[in-house]
Amino acid sequence: MKCEREQQVIQATRDGLWTSSLRAHLRNCALCTETELIAASLKENAATLERQRNLPPAAMVWRRAQTRRRVDALQRATRRPFLIVGALSGLYAVVLLLWGLFQLPQSVSRLLVTSPGLNGDVALAGAALSGILVIAGSCVLALETRR
Protein backbone atom coordinates (compact mmCIF):
# COMPACT_ATOMS: atom_id res chain seq x y z
CA MET A 1 0.00 0.00 0.00
CA LYS A 2 1.47 3.31 -1.05
CA CYS A 3 0.20 6.85 -1.50
CA GLU A 4 1.60 9.04 -4.25
CA ARG A 5 1.50 12.12 -2.05
CA GLU A 6 3.49 10.62 0.80
CA GLN A 7 6.73 12.37 -0.22
CA GLN A 8 4.88 15.70 -0.33
CA VAL A 9 3.57 15.09 3.19
CA ILE A 10 7.10 14.36 4.45
CA GLN A 11 8.39 17.51 2.76
CA ALA A 12 5.56 19.62 4.19
CA THR A 13 6.23 18.24 7.67
CA ARG A 14 9.89 19.14 7.27
CA ASP A 15 9.47 22.70 6.05
CA GLY A 16 6.00 23.47 7.47
CA LEU A 17 4.57 24.55 4.10
CA TRP A 18 1.16 22.89 3.84
CA THR A 19 -1.04 23.59 0.84
CA SER A 20 -4.81 23.47 1.32
CA SER A 21 -5.14 20.48 -1.05
CA LEU A 22 -2.48 18.59 0.89
CA ARG A 23 -4.28 19.31 4.16
CA ALA A 24 -7.53 18.08 2.66
CA HIS A 25 -5.76 14.97 1.40
CA LEU A 26 -4.31 14.35 4.85
CA ARG A 27 -7.78 14.26 6.38
CA ASN A 28 -8.90 11.53 3.96
CA CYS A 29 -5.75 9.40 3.66
CA ALA A 30 -4.97 7.08 6.58
CA LEU A 31 -1.53 6.27 5.21
CA CYS A 32 -0.48 9.92 4.96
CA THR A 33 -1.89 10.60 8.42
CA GLU A 34 0.39 7.91 9.78
CA THR A 35 3.29 9.29 7.78
CA GLU A 36 2.67 12.76 9.15
CA LEU A 37 2.51 11.40 12.69
CA ILE A 38 5.84 9.54 12.37
CA ALA A 39 7.59 12.35 10.52
CA ALA A 40 6.40 15.05 12.94
CA SER A 41 7.41 13.03 16.00
CA LEU A 42 10.86 12.26 14.67
CA LYS A 43 11.41 15.77 13.35
CA GLU A 44 10.43 17.35 16.66
CA ASN A 45 12.72 14.96 18.48
CA ALA A 46 15.58 15.75 16.10
CA ALA A 47 15.11 19.49 16.63
CA THR A 48 15.18 19.07 20.42
CA LEU A 49 18.25 16.89 20.19
CA GLU A 50 20.09 19.35 17.94
CA ARG A 51 19.29 22.27 20.25
CA GLN A 52 20.59 20.50 23.32
CA ARG A 53 23.87 19.19 22.09
CA ASN A 54 27.20 21.03 22.02
CA LEU A 55 29.18 19.68 19.12
CA PRO A 56 32.98 19.64 18.95
CA PRO A 57 34.23 22.87 17.33
CA ALA A 58 34.92 22.72 13.60
CA ALA A 59 38.50 23.96 14.11
CA MET A 60 39.22 21.02 16.42
CA VAL A 61 37.85 18.50 13.91
CA TRP A 62 39.86 20.18 11.15
CA ARG A 63 43.09 19.96 13.20
CA ARG A 64 42.43 16.31 14.01
CA ALA A 65 41.85 15.55 10.32
CA GLN A 66 45.07 17.35 9.36
CA THR A 67 47.05 15.41 11.95
CA ARG A 68 45.52 12.17 10.69
CA ARG A 69 46.39 13.14 7.12
CA ARG A 70 50.03 13.79 8.05
CA VAL A 71 50.31 10.48 9.90
CA ASP A 72 48.78 8.64 6.94
CA ALA A 73 51.19 10.38 4.54
CA LEU A 74 54.13 9.44 6.76
CA GLN A 75 53.00 5.83 6.89
CA ARG A 76 52.61 5.73 3.13
CA ALA A 77 56.08 7.25 2.66
CA THR A 78 57.82 4.81 5.02
CA ARG A 79 55.96 1.69 3.95
CA ARG A 80 58.19 0.95 0.95
CA PRO A 81 61.57 1.42 2.69
CA PHE A 82 60.32 -0.78 5.52
CA LEU A 83 59.28 -3.43 3.04
CA ILE A 84 62.67 -3.33 1.33
CA VAL A 85 64.54 -3.54 4.64
CA GLY A 86 62.26 -6.38 5.73
CA ALA A 87 62.82 -8.31 2.49
CA LEU A 88 66.61 -7.84 2.69
CA SER A 89 66.74 -8.93 6.31
CA GLY A 90 64.62 -11.96 5.44
CA LEU A 91 67.05 -12.88 2.67
CA TYR A 92 69.97 -12.40 5.02
CA ALA A 93 68.28 -14.62 7.58
CA VAL A 94 67.76 -17.42 5.07
CA VAL A 95 71.39 -17.29 3.87
CA LEU A 96 72.61 -17.22 7.45
CA LEU A 97 70.42 -20.15 8.39
CA LEU A 98 71.74 -22.25 5.50
CA TRP A 99 75.29 -21.35 6.38
CA GLY A 100 74.70 -22.05 10.06
CA LEU A 101 73.29 -25.50 9.37
CA PHE A 102 76.60 -26.57 7.76
CA GLN A 103 79.22 -24.54 9.62
CA LEU A 104 78.07 -23.71 13.09
CA PRO A 105 77.91 -27.14 14.78
CA GLN A 106 81.60 -27.81 14.01
CA SER A 107 82.66 -24.34 15.13
CA VAL A 108 80.75 -24.51 18.40
CA SER A 109 82.17 -27.92 19.30
CA ARG A 110 85.68 -26.74 18.51
CA LEU A 111 85.12 -23.60 20.59
CA LEU A 112 84.11 -25.71 23.58
CA VAL A 113 87.13 -28.06 23.50
CA THR A 114 89.88 -25.54 22.70
CA SER A 115 91.25 -22.86 25.01
CA PRO A 116 89.41 -19.53 25.06
CA GLY A 117 90.73 -16.68 22.98
CA LEU A 118 89.93 -14.73 19.90
CA ASN A 119 90.03 -17.11 16.98
CA GLY A 120 88.01 -17.92 13.86
CA ASP A 121 85.43 -19.95 15.76
CA VAL A 122 84.71 -17.12 18.16
CA ALA A 123 84.20 -14.84 15.17
CA LEU A 124 81.82 -17.36 13.68
CA ALA A 125 79.86 -17.61 16.90
CA GLY A 126 79.68 -13.80 16.98
CA ALA A 127 78.41 -13.75 13.42
CA ALA A 128 75.76 -16.31 14.31
CA LEU A 129 74.67 -14.23 17.28
CA SER A 130 74.41 -11.11 15.15
CA GLY A 131 72.41 -13.14 12.65
CA ILE A 132 69.96 -14.19 15.34
CA LEU A 133 69.60 -10.56 16.37
CA VAL A 134 68.95 -9.53 12.75
CA ILE A 135 66.27 -12.21 12.43
CA ALA A 136 64.63 -11.08 15.67
CA GLY A 137 64.81 -7.45 14.51
CA SER A 138 63.26 -8.25 11.13
CA CYS A 139 60.43 -10.12 12.86
CA VAL A 140 59.72 -7.08 15.03
CA LEU A 141 59.88 -4.83 11.95
CA ALA A 142 57.47 -7.06 10.05
CA LEU A 143 55.03 -7.07 12.95
CA GLU A 144 55.19 -3.29 13.34
CA THR A 145 54.72 -2.72 9.60
CA ARG A 146 51.68 -5.01 9.53
CA ARG A 147 50.18 -3.22 12.52
Add this chain to the structure above:
Amino acid sequence: MEEQTFHALYAATAKPLWAYIARVSGRPDVANDLLQETYCRFLSSQLANRELAETKPYLFRIATNLLHDRWRNGEDTKWSEPPEIGFERDVDTQIDVRDLMQQLKPRERQLLWLAYVEGMTHSEIAKSTGLQLMSVRILLFRARRRAAELLGRKERVVHEV
Protein backbone atom coordinates in the same frame (compact mmCIF):
# COMPACT_ATOMS: atom_id res chain seq x y z
CA MET B 1 39.49 21.64 0.75
CA GLU B 2 40.24 24.95 2.49
CA GLU B 3 39.67 25.34 6.21
CA GLN B 4 36.98 28.03 5.75
CA THR B 5 35.08 25.84 3.30
CA PHE B 6 35.23 23.02 5.79
CA HIS B 7 33.86 25.28 8.54
CA ALA B 8 30.88 26.15 6.33
CA LEU B 9 30.30 22.50 5.49
CA TYR B 10 30.56 21.52 9.14
CA ALA B 11 28.07 24.21 10.18
CA ALA B 12 25.59 22.96 7.59
CA THR B 13 25.90 19.23 8.22
CA ALA B 14 27.28 18.45 11.69
CA LYS B 15 24.09 18.80 13.73
CA PRO B 16 21.85 16.58 11.58
CA LEU B 17 24.68 14.10 11.22
CA TRP B 18 25.24 14.01 14.98
CA ALA B 19 21.51 13.56 15.61
CA TYR B 20 21.42 10.70 13.11
CA ILE B 21 24.36 8.89 14.73
CA ALA B 22 23.03 9.47 18.23
CA ARG B 23 19.50 8.35 17.48
CA VAL B 24 20.39 5.31 15.34
CA SER B 25 23.08 4.04 17.70
CA GLY B 26 21.21 5.07 20.84
CA ARG B 27 24.61 6.19 22.15
CA PRO B 28 24.98 9.98 22.38
CA ASP B 29 28.17 9.38 24.37
CA VAL B 30 29.91 7.87 21.34
CA ALA B 31 28.23 10.10 18.75
CA ASN B 32 30.86 12.85 19.15
CA ASP B 33 33.67 10.41 18.42
CA LEU B 34 31.89 8.92 15.43
CA LEU B 35 31.09 12.39 14.14
CA GLN B 36 34.75 13.43 14.26
CA GLU B 37 35.84 10.17 12.68
CA THR B 38 33.30 10.71 9.89
CA TYR B 39 34.76 14.11 9.01
CA CYS B 40 38.35 12.85 9.28
CA ARG B 41 37.59 10.08 6.79
CA PHE B 42 35.71 12.47 4.57
CA LEU B 43 38.62 14.94 4.47
CA SER B 44 41.10 12.22 3.58
CA SER B 45 38.91 11.03 0.72
CA GLN B 46 38.98 12.22 -2.88
CA LEU B 47 35.40 13.49 -2.61
CA ALA B 48 36.16 16.32 -0.19
CA ASN B 49 35.97 19.01 -2.88
CA ARG B 50 32.46 18.30 -4.14
CA GLU B 51 29.30 20.37 -3.81
CA LEU B 52 27.27 20.28 -0.58
CA ALA B 53 24.36 18.44 -2.23
CA GLU B 54 26.70 15.62 -3.25
CA THR B 55 28.63 15.73 0.00
CA LYS B 56 25.75 15.18 2.42
CA PRO B 57 24.77 11.64 1.34
CA TYR B 58 28.45 10.74 1.32
CA LEU B 59 28.88 11.93 4.92
CA PHE B 60 25.86 9.89 5.95
CA ARG B 61 27.35 6.92 4.12
CA ILE B 62 30.60 7.18 6.09
CA ALA B 63 28.68 7.52 9.35
CA THR B 64 26.52 4.53 8.43
CA ASN B 65 29.61 2.43 7.73
CA LEU B 66 31.07 3.41 11.09
CA LEU B 67 27.81 2.41 12.79
CA HIS B 68 27.85 -0.92 10.94
CA ASP B 69 31.42 -1.53 12.10
CA ARG B 70 30.27 -1.02 15.68
CA TRP B 71 27.36 -3.41 15.23
CA ARG B 72 29.65 -6.02 13.70
CA ASN B 73 31.96 -5.71 16.71
CA GLY B 74 28.98 -6.32 18.99
CA GLU B 75 28.85 -2.73 20.25
CA ASP B 76 25.62 -0.73 20.64
CA THR B 77 23.58 -3.88 21.07
CA LYS B 78 21.68 -2.28 23.90
CA TRP B 79 20.06 1.12 23.89
CA SER B 80 21.94 3.03 26.54
CA GLU B 81 20.76 6.58 26.09
CA PRO B 82 20.05 8.31 29.37
CA PRO B 83 16.40 9.41 29.54
CA GLU B 84 17.13 13.09 30.04
CA ILE B 85 18.81 13.65 26.68
CA GLY B 86 16.48 14.90 23.97
CA PHE B 87 13.46 12.84 24.91
CA GLU B 88 10.98 15.22 26.38
CA ARG B 89 7.44 14.10 25.83
CA ASP B 90 5.94 15.90 22.87
CA VAL B 91 3.01 17.88 24.28
CA ASP B 92 1.09 17.86 21.01
CA THR B 93 1.31 14.22 20.06
CA GLN B 94 1.90 12.81 23.55
CA ILE B 95 4.40 10.45 22.03
CA ASP B 96 7.56 9.42 23.70
CA VAL B 97 9.88 9.00 20.75
CA ARG B 98 12.37 7.29 22.98
CA ASP B 99 10.03 4.34 23.51
CA LEU B 100 9.42 4.13 19.81
CA MET B 101 13.08 4.18 18.84
CA GLN B 102 14.02 1.75 21.56
CA GLN B 103 11.62 -0.84 20.21
CA LEU B 104 12.78 -0.54 16.62
CA LYS B 105 15.75 -2.41 15.16
CA PRO B 106 18.83 -0.33 14.30
CA ARG B 107 18.17 -0.74 10.57
CA GLU B 108 14.58 0.43 11.02
CA ARG B 109 15.69 3.46 13.03
CA GLN B 110 18.23 4.25 10.35
CA LEU B 111 15.78 4.11 7.46
CA LEU B 112 13.04 6.01 9.23
CA TRP B 113 15.44 8.74 10.28
CA LEU B 114 16.87 9.21 6.80
CA ALA B 115 13.43 9.20 5.18
CA TYR B 116 11.42 11.27 7.63
CA VAL B 117 13.93 13.54 9.32
CA GLU B 118 16.46 14.05 6.55
CA GLY B 119 13.79 13.82 3.84
CA MET B 120 15.96 11.63 1.65
CA THR B 121 14.45 9.90 -1.37
CA HIS B 122 14.73 6.11 -1.70
CA SER B 123 17.69 6.39 -4.04
CA GLU B 124 19.49 8.77 -1.66
CA ILE B 125 18.84 6.35 1.21
CA ALA B 126 20.23 3.54 -0.93
CA LYS B 127 23.38 5.60 -1.51
CA SER B 128 23.70 6.45 2.17
CA THR B 129 23.19 2.93 3.47
CA GLY B 130 24.66 0.80 0.70
CA LEU B 131 21.36 -1.09 0.30
CA GLN B 132 19.69 -1.91 -3.01
CA LEU B 133 16.89 0.43 -4.05
CA MET B 134 14.30 -2.35 -3.86
CA SER B 135 15.51 -3.38 -0.40
CA VAL B 136 15.15 0.22 0.77
CA ARG B 137 11.52 0.29 -0.43
CA ILE B 138 10.64 -2.98 1.29
CA LEU B 139 12.54 -2.36 4.52
CA LEU B 140 11.30 1.21 4.81
CA PHE B 141 7.73 0.09 4.26
CA ARG B 142 8.07 -2.51 7.04
CA ALA B 143 9.80 -0.05 9.38
CA ARG B 144 7.11 2.52 8.73
CA ARG B 145 4.34 0.01 9.40
CA ARG B 146 6.00 -1.10 12.61
CA ALA B 147 6.49 2.48 13.78
CA ALA B 148 2.86 3.26 12.98
CA GLU B 149 1.74 0.22 14.97
CA LEU B 150 3.84 1.26 17.95
CA LEU B 151 2.64 4.85 17.75
CA GLY B 152 -0.97 3.72 17.33
CA ARG B 153 -0.70 1.47 20.36
CA LYS B 154 0.74 4.31 22.39
CA GLU B 155 -1.95 6.74 21.23
CA ARG B 156 -4.68 4.27 22.18
CA VAL B 157 -3.17 3.96 25.66
CA VAL B 158 -3.05 7.75 26.01
CA HIS B 159 -6.69 8.11 24.90
CA GLU B 160 -7.81 5.39 27.31
CA VAL B 161 -6.03 7.14 30.17
